[in-house]
Amino acid sequence: MTSxxxxxxxxxxxxxxxxxxxxSGVWRDAHDYHRSLFKLHQLALHGWGIATGLEVTIGQDRDxxxxxxxxxxxxxGNYVLVSEPFDHRFQSRTACVLHLALEYSEIAxxxxxxxxxxxxxxxxxxxxxxxxxRDHEPASxxxxxxxxxxxxxxxxxxxxxxxxxxRKNEIDRRNRQGLTPTxxxxxxxxxxxxxxxxxxRINRPSSAAGEPTLPERTGGTTSLxxxxxxxxxxxxxPDRPSRTVPLSVIRHSGRDWNVHTAGIGQLARAASLTGxxxxxxxxxxxxxxxxxxxxxxxxxxxxxxxxxxEREALAALLNVGTIIVGDGCSSGAGGSSGAREFGRxxxxxVSSTGKMLQAVQRGHPMLESYFLFAQLPPGTGxxxxxxxxxxxxxxFYLDGDYGCAWSGGAANQPLARGTIRDAMELGMNLVHxxxx
Numbered sequence: 160m161t162s163x164x165x166x167x168x169x170x171x172x173x174x175x176x177x178x179x180x181x182x183s184g185v186w187r188d189a190h191d192y193h194r195s196l197f198k199l200h201q202l203a204l205h206g207w208g209i210a211t212g213l214e215v216t217i218g219q220d221r222d223x224x225x226x227x228x229x230x231x232x233x234x235x236g237n238y239v240l241v242s243e244p245f246d247h248r249f250q251s252r253t254a255c256v257l258h259l260a261l262e263y264s265e266i267a268x269x270x271x272x273x274x275x276x277x278x279x280x281x282x283x284x285x286x287x288x289x290x291x292x293r294d295h296e297p298a299s300x301x302x303x304x305x306x307x308x309x310x311x312x313x314x315x316x317x318x319x320x321x322x323x324x325x326r327k328n329e330i331d332r333r334n335r336q337g338l339t340p341t342x343x344x345x346x347x348x349x350x351x352x353x354x355x356x357x358x359x360r361i362n363r364p365s366s367a368a369g370e371p372t373l374p375e376r377t378g379g380t381t382s383l384x385x386x387x388x389x390x391x392x393x394x395x396x397p398d399r400p401s402r403t404v405p406l407s408v409i410r411h412s413g414r415d416w417n418v419h420t421a422g423i424g425q426l427a428r429a430a431s432l433t434g435x436x437x438x439x440x441x442x443x444x445x446x447x448x449x450x451x452x453x454x455x456x457x458x459x460x461x462x463x464x465x466x467x468x469e470r471e472a473l474a475a476l477l478n479v480g481t482i483i484v485g486d487g488c489s490s491g492a493g494g495s496s497g498a499r500e501f502g503r504x505x506x507x508x509v510s511s512t513g514k515m516l517q518a519v520q521r522g523h524p525m526l527e528s529y530f531l532f533a534q535l536p537p538g539t540g541x542x543x544x545x546x547x548x549x550x551x552x553x554x555f556y557l558d559g560d561y562g563c564a565w566s567g568g569a570a571n572q573p574l575a576r577g578t579i580r581d582a583m584e585l586g587m588n589l590v591h592x593x594x595x
Contacts, residue, residue: 170192172192173188173192198236198237199236201232201236205232206232207231207233208232208302208338209229209230209302209335210229210230211230212230213226213227213230213231213241214226214229215259215304215305215332217316217317218247220246221248221315222248222250222315222316223247224249224316224330225245226244226245226246226247227241227244228243229241231302232338233261234300237300239261239262239263239288240288245290247290249292249307249309251294254310254311254312255309256309257294257306257307257309258292259291259292259303260290260291260292260304261289262288262291262301263286263300264288264289266284266285266287267283267284267285268281268283268284268285269281269282269283290304302336303334304335305335306334307328307329307330308328308329308331309327315328316329317329319332321441323424323441324438324441333424333427333428402434403438404435404437404453404591405450405454406427406438406454406590407439407442407446407452407456408420408439408441409444409447410441411444411459413459413461413464414493415458415461415491415492416459417441417458418458418459418488418562419565419566421565421566422565422566423439423456424566425565425566426565429583430586430590433529433587435591443469444468444472444473445472447472447481448473448476451476451480452481453482454482454590455482455484456484457484457485457486457505458488458501459491459493459501460490460493460497461491461500462500462501462504464504473508473509474512477512477514477554480593481553482592483553483554483555484554484557485506485509485555486557486561487558488501488563490539490569506556509548509554515549516546516548516554519535519544521533521534523547524552525545525547525555525588525592528589529584529587529588529590529591530584530587530588532584532585535559535585536578536581536584537559537578538557538559538561538563538578539559539560539561539564539572539574539582545557545558553593557585561582564578564579564582564583565583565586
């Protein structure tokens, strides 16, 4: 965070001098300065979301869940501490999607003035929490801990058999926001704080062209306008996804077809921060051809053998514009040789549909669809490369085991944070490819 950006937030502190009259307003301003500065630091450098705990498990009673103790930071920068388990029972007379949200709350507390007078003024405020059930996504500053597509006629609430694709009356944890540090290279400071911190307005003369823009007052809060425009392709995080990009993980007869399930889940979660909702389904090629998802993802650690019906479905997906992605796994049972064998057989299968693949070079639309890359990042291996068909590209084979990188690397070989982030950004480019 630059000094110019800090100045644009217009923090105001008490100017102390001999003879200054101290009343409740001065005292409040003095403490509000430190609270606002703390929130600004938290959101700018560390982000918001669930920091630890707050796990959701099935409770003992029907349609009841238990939320474990934990800590979160809401979008306003408030710390929300849950110190003991909390039970909640989902209730609805009609079928609907129910959201369970954690919210910051303040409770007036004693000692009281006059002393022992419950009708007097509280001298303390407890920073507490509340957990609310809503039939819509929680608005800021709520933090979703889970949701349920609830139907009271379909039996009790239960854990999801497939956490990546919960069904009716199954707990859906896919929209939990983890505490994600804010990278100043990724987001403008102003976009992170738009409408989050109520800071005093300071009136100044209009800035000359090219000088930093001052905050604008909207709806009782200060909206920080980014100080400079940027030619970077990196974009600000929206409040909620603005487009849906269905993704199918293709189930085939080869080895390790679902080895990247965890990585795909992490990618879908990260993509929500870039304005894309990525519902994930595991299905065969013929099943995917009937649905026509935006992306069909295939992985494995050995030869990919497709039946005639599967090859026909692959061709049908390409005809309707589905983006086919192959990503061999070098951490699977077949190792690096298995990943190479998967890659060769994937390219052969795609070539049989008439697609001609060539190396992805600098300037390719996939390298610029959201984040800007000059070349492919390394992924899990020591180098990264890719091939695709001609524009508009609809087939990609990624030679870098990015699916494992999306989940942090193999269990016995964790990746560096920068490598994981580069791989995740490449994955989000795939999500946003040809969506504009």
